[in-house]
Amino acid sequence: MDETRRDRNAEGRAHNARPRDGLGRPLPYGAPGVERQPEGVARAPEETVREAQRLLDAGMPFHAHEVFEDAWKSGPDAERELWRGLAQLAVGLTHAARGNATGGARLLRRGAAALTEFAASGGPAEAAVVTSHGMEIGALTIWALELAARVEEAGAPAVDAAAEAPRLRAKG
Structure with missing residues (x-):
């Protein structure tokens, strides 16, 4: 296949059809890759969280980001920042796993900042309070800020996306 041509979807819009690896990096045409998430899927919040967690647990944060992005684009205006922040956390983890400490830390912090308005108030003692569709937003914010600091340490290796x-x- 011609590597220089621009892929198009059925509507004629640009759409990269190259296979991708588990961290979303494009592979050469014809290489085996990870099945991509369908785009533009409107899911209920419960389904969004469940699918994103499945992908995160599988070490595929780039693909989880696509699930959050669908919710961000199709959800109610009042929740756009929630889903956008979660998408940024997933992309931050993606960059950290690819070895891009600067980009990973920046996106993790940006996502954490976007989630702040959805976290329980009351400070760190209440950080794990369950909010927003059963997600522990305060705990996610703390996780993101701690990971951002860790990946920026001099000589820090790329992180294992599934382990991180x-x-x-909360499990339960």
């Missing part, structure tokens, strides 16, 4: 995946909800 956050829990969106």
Whole structure:
């Protein structure tokens, strides 16, 4: 396949059809890759969280980001910042796993900042309070800020995306 042509979807819009690896990096045409998430899927919040957690647990934060992005684009205006922040956390983890400490830390912090308005008030003692569709937003914010600091340490290796995946909800 011609590597220089621009892929198009059925509507004629640009759409990269190259296969991707588990961290979303494009692979050469014809290489085996990870099945991509369908785009533009409107899911209920429960389904969004469940699918994103499955992908995070599998070490596929880039793909989880796509699930959050669908919710961000199709959800109610009042929740756009919630889903956008979660998408940024997933992309931050993606960059950290790819070895891009600067980009990973920046996106983790940006996502944490976006989630602040959805976290329980009352400070660190209440950080794990369950809010927003059963997700522990305060705990996710703390996770993101701690990971950002860790990946920025001099000589820090790329992280293992599956091992570092956050829990969106408390197990139970």
